[in-house]
Amino acid sequence: MQAAQVKDIRVGQQPGSTRLVFELDSSVDHRMFPLSNPDRVVLDINDTDISQDVVASLSALSSDALLRVRYAKRDSGMRFVLDLNKKVKAKTTKLAASGGYGPRILVELDYGVQSSSAPTVVKSLASISDEKRDIVVVIDPGHGGKDPGALGQYKVREKDIVLSIGRELAKRLNAKPGIKAVMTRSTDVYLQLRDRSRVAREANADLMISIHADAFTKSSARGASVWALSLSGKTSEMGRWLAQQEQSADLVGGISLDDKDQLLAEVLLDMSMNSTIQMSLDIGKEVLGEMRGVAKLHKNSVQQAGFVVLKSPDIPSILIETGFVSNKTEAKNLSSLTYRRKLASSIAKGVEDFFVSNPPDGTYIAWQKTQKGGYTYTVSKGDTLSEIARKNGVSLDSLRSANTLRNDVIWIGQKLSIPAS
CATH class of the missing domain: 3.40.630.40 (Zn-dependent exopeptidases)
Known part of the structure; x- marks a missing residue:
């Protein structure tokens, strides 16, 4: 039997919780259990291997609750150890392939609501939900x-x-x-x-x-x-x-x-x-x-x-x-x-x-364009204000107004606010 592959690991942070998504190319069984002194969560995924590209990304995975992610080969599968910064309540959910993603294992680390601020993404700008995929x-x-x-x-x-x-x-x-x-x-x-x-x-x-x-x-x-x-x-x-x-x-x-x-x-x-x-x-x-x-x-x-x-x-x-x-x-x-x-x-x-x-439906970029206040565009070589307005589906006047521009002069590296269309 060919081992499943861990294709990607993403981390997202919300008020009072951290979520990790382990994306696979085929569905396999797993188990999770907590350990203390020090606090950590262990996730064993059966019949699984991991690519070097995913290994290289592990160092970037962290949040308020998550210190780091370690891994090791275990029998025919993989063991992931989630070292923690604080005590959490951990649970896992097995998700079927959908929305452009393969089968996934969702790990939720809950530690209570810390503030009322909006959710922020820590590692990947792809949302944990299927509405904000890359x-x-x-x-x-x-x-x-x-x-x-x-x-x-x-x-x-x-x-x-x-x-x-x-x-x-x-x-x-x-x-x-x-x-x-x-x-x-x-x-x-x-x-x-x-x-x-x-x-x-x-x-x-x-x-x-x-x-x-x-x-x-x-x-x-x-x-x-x-x-x-x-x-x-x-x-x-x-x-x-x-x-x-x-x-x-x-x-x-x-x-x-x-x-x-x-x-x-x-x-x-x-x-x-x-x-x-x-x-x-x-x-x-x-x-x-x-x-x-x-x-x-x-x-x-x-x-x-x-x-x-x-x-x-x-x-x-x-x-x-x-x-x-x-x-x-x-x-x-x-x-x-x-x-x-x-x-x-x-x-x-x-x-x-x-x-x-022309962002595909369900992607982060499509979602970003619908948000109140729009998003930020970085001017590159060859850009003109009128061309930026056309490519982002907004009027030239609204683009000038959003950035309080008196004329159409822009420079490379300038950050422009793109208003919601």
Whole structure:
């Protein structure tokens, strides 16, 4: 029997109580009991394992009542020890998968109401309730492991470049309240195309971003581009070539995807995919607009082609070609960590701008926009006051009024109050 995985641990604080949510990828049994001298609560979860990403986040888990969270492997499961700052009444509740989350174990630590102030979130801006979930963006650095991808000038390898950009992109998206980045690979490992899509589906992704950096037969070919799925078969010569390159990656592992029922089903999609494709195009447009300030573009609009990795029927997906390593100038750019960070920042801003304007129902960002008094927006490079008003769904006059602005002059890093729309 394969062990369940602890996918995430979130902490929220309310007046007089702390709540921890242990999110799993499958339902398993658990037990909890308190200990004293010192005060702590022990949670044993059966037939479970934990990823290093979740382990790395444990140090950030704390609240008024919670000092820290420790863990240890115990038989076939995991033991979590919640060290406490004060005496509490502890109870657990098993929650079924819903609202974009997997099965969960809710641990409540009650210690009496301390004040009448509004609840505040300590660790994750995703609410314990399903009404304030994070927007999940799956980042897929192409190739990896035994598949190096394109090889180019200055001995650069596609798999290394896109992994670096993917990590930087994840870092920036995770810094945005209400957005959670999940990577299909965070190390130099090989993944088949269908496994990349599986990661997105298991993460209940709102968006999948596949990152590549190809080579072309002509060294003069250059420019970054953004791609969405095409079902019509109408695509450019470059699009057909890139799709062939992307789909041939699985042959490196000696496995053909041609006879797989799941992929066949995805290829035979009907008109119901049109809304997903349109959303992909809209997100791609925002991302391409931001990338324009960093990279030379191959095309000024989002392109479409039949990439297998984009063929999720209900997950908006874009593929970003960050440049051509067969071109000397672009190989040099992509070899620079500074350039890769700028590129990742531009992609992140495009994604953030789209979801701030179009947050999925039930997410923290959607909830944030409904709150009285609105929320805060940080001005970034390239922003204008009118564009900020448009993206946040408010009038220019109300934005000026909320921030007592006499004109439309703004500066990078300025905090603007976005009024409730």
